[in-house]
Amino acid sequence: MAAVTQVKGQRRVGMTGDEAVAYAVKQADVDVIAAYPITPQTIIVERLAEYVNNGELNAAFIPVESEHSALSTCVGASLAGARVFTATASQGLALMYEILWIASSMRTTIVMALANRALSAPINIHCSHDDAYAARDTGWIQFFAENVQEAYDLTIQAFRVAEDKRVLLPTIINLDGFILSHSLEGLYVLSDDEVRKFLPPKEPVNPIDVEKPMTYGPLALYDYYYEFKRAQAEAMKTSYPVILEVFKEYEKVSGRKYAPVKAYGMEDAEVAMVILGSSAGTARYVARRMRERGEKVGVLSLTLYRPFPEKEIVKYLKNVKAAVIMDRSYSFGSPGAQLFMDIAAALYNEGERPLLINAIYGLGGRDLTPEQVEAAFRAAFEAAKTGVVKEREIWLGVR
Amino acid sequence: MSRLMSWRELEIGCVVPEPGNSVRYKTGSWRALRPVLDKSKCIKCLLCWVYCPEPAIVRREDDSVEIDYDYCKGCGICANECPVKAITMVAEAGGE
């Protein structure tokens, strides 16, 4: 759990996740915002429009006519050297999907808040992680916020990570749709000065410059495309230590400690649960109750999703007998849902590794109840006891 | 450009840092026909200069023109448009 300690008179405020993100973006003094409204991200966009129109934020607010244009506009703005922000969810992310790959390949430093929402059909405006997962191959750095405080903190840190000259990759902050985006929570906010110090103005690399005319986005045939991708892969790898660095720097300013993975009860856990997003809180609540009964359970929640924190995952899960991987999405026809596949791949070559169960939960905003969490742990215990996974895939709470 | 760069040598992002370096790629080898200019007929109207798609027609200080055979693809627009027929298209000699 991110230790929330009062540091040097930080203001305590009540905000929804969307409001907190917008506030962080304002403090980050972005230059360009191009976004299209979609539930449950709309408050972010509206709040930013208010800040700009009231003169509280000196930025260009571009009310684009679609999400595809939103990200396209952001790419142009980032190449011109601006600090850029956008936000979307679900169908909006799906619509801008083509440009996600371009934004990362062209090494833009766009920061995007993704208010996680299920993909149609049927249309649903509530929380699933479909959209976050859809972006997982596209070369964007991805964080997951567990609560509104984290949504705020990670947004600020995202600009620092994205614009770092050793990184230069666009970055997503995931916050669960409605559960975080629209829930009012208490959080500590930094002062404008502190944020300004933590986030000096963007120093762009290779920006559009009439004095140094370059060509951005050429055609690369089979003699060069491959090398471009190798270079991009390297950038994603080198972002990892920079992220750790930024976490450390931010702790100095805020007093709040961030890490790629949060571990609860893992010192002696026999079975573990791995989870993303706001439901980590529910998982830990149940885990605490179970531990009070003497059951050795642990919870791993990922703050960093891309680049995937393989080292931490292996470190924590190696010695566990069985783990249940919680996925708030589904990958039809795949050998497991998305996080399950990530974890399984990370663990596969380790000599010691746990049995893995994949629990699907919460699709389309279905509540994850403590009873469901306990059932998931029970399934892991069953596997640990028998040494066999009877059912690799379980759907929690489905009728 | 003979040697292909390794991934470490690439500039950050998908960029070509050097403006106009396509001049290193000589498209003159595409020609099947070549334009021949009779300067004595040329009236310096500059139509060929304005229309050339490469451009492979160089405009000199005195508005006379010179064909740049490094790039000329032999399309024949200049010959077709010249109002005094100062340019004729001839078969490209076999091998330069």
Added chain:
Amino acid sequence: MVGQVKSIKEIPREELFAPGHRLCAGCGIPPLVRIVLKAVPGPKVVVTATGCLEVATTIFPYTSWRVPWVHNAFENAAATASGIEAAFRILEKKRGVKRPKVIVFGGDGGTFDIGLQALSGALERGHDMIYICYDNEAYMNTGIQRSGATPRGAATTTSPAGRVIPGKMERKKDLLGIAIAHGVRYAATLNPAFPVDMYNKIAKAAAVEGPTVLHYLCPCPTGWRFDPSRTIEVARLAVMTRMWPLYEYEDGKYRITVMVRKPRPIEDYLKLQGRFRHLLQPENKWVLDQLKKDVEEFWERLVKLSSGSE
């Protein structure tokens, strides 16, 4: 008047577009690009949609562009340009960065069809940019497939001149009509056979603060099937048959800039091009008649609209 020239000699010499690109011999695009880069004064940034121009001029590690040039994707040139324009505006305010003029090149594919939404949004928001559509009347880069800009009757690979359906049956979209409906202050058609007219219109567009749309007829020897030496000849005939009226729209007023009082018969234009030759067959006369009607109607409407001005 802003940056106008009276003759070709007055057109600036500097070439900001370098040879060594791999556009087809006789391609109609470079005459446009070269003149645009000469007619727009001051610092400039060019955005180009995926298509012939983008692909053939920026094959890594080469580029033919001597100005900053950006390519993002196929349908978003106007959106990308919006971002660049807005970024420079705010960076100029916040940090004194000098703001270049944004020029966008899109083919008819990237403008009329897949790119229309982005263009519409950019025009509605009023970004300062010159949007230029080089219209070769089909998706040429992918192999000559029909677009919303393909004229009625033309044969393309997805509207072939078949035994049952002889070519494209729909009429050409009115791009400038769409732009004008968005409230642009300046819009004009361009043609490579009229370089001074073209230069002056581009210079006028460049002087407007806000979005302007220019529509360039781009003959394509490969796709229209004519000898590459005839690119300018074909372009000229388009004007002289009234198939391609040269006009401009400026703050509510229409003006025909090259008046064609005695038009050449449309057949003179069609017979030069393989994509239209089937229209000269007697069994396809009904299509030809419709095409002629399209041309006549548009011309009459244009004359009426411009009769108020002068």
